[in-house]
Amino acid sequence: MNMGYGEFIKRNRIASGFTKQVQLAEKSGITAATISRIEKEIQKPSMETLKELARFLNSTSYVELMVACGYWNEEELLEEPSKPKYASVTRESDVPYALKPKKPSPVEDDFIENIDLSDEELLKQFNVQIDGMDLTEDETKGIIAYVRSLRLVNQNKA
Template structure:
């Protein structure tokens, strides 16, 4: 999934805005060293949630950012991605049950609201992007925890 040209793309977008690495880092809320490593090809393509921060900071299309990062093909859209995102960015260690859990979480598509106002498609996608990163981090952390007996059992 890694695109060697993504660092070049990111640098072009940053320079088009006439920003330094430090300015982009501050605006996106990520470290300047991370941006530098991405631009110089020393780090792989960031997670979708990080790409969202960079796209928002640079005022560029998140869809274009995801396409250039290699997450989406030319025919993908935010709408299609929201249905297919359980397939992308799945860690190698994920079991079929992990993938099923993730797919189920994304498909539970009730109306999301903030202060009683329904969120639009773009805001819902942002939330899904953040949840994607958090879901896989939590799954990985839980795989490294020792199994404890269920609450209420007399095993100690």
């Protein structure tokens, strides 16, 4: 069963770290009311709105949003949207690999084990990629901050 565009956008909003519609609204400049109407499929997003959302929904792409909303037909695309999205962490000295294995690699485990290093030390030791593209320094620092915040949440639960 295919999910509707509203559910697709909602799932990718949450997967991109925006647990509330208002968070995405503040970042994107699209009102929370508009995001709500889109997710409820009351309002179909314009192509311009999708282009703006694609800048912040890092778990999907503009192409996938356009296909999900019916602007583009997946079968007619020269390049099929990537499914699923993969992330990889490699040591700077390693050759990057295209797809992440189902279980974390030893390098990814090493990255998580060393998360207590400073951001600068982690950036020197590891090359973080998502969808085969290197993350910027700011994106990598964001991931490091996210992992650290998860650890705090899990420590507080224990």
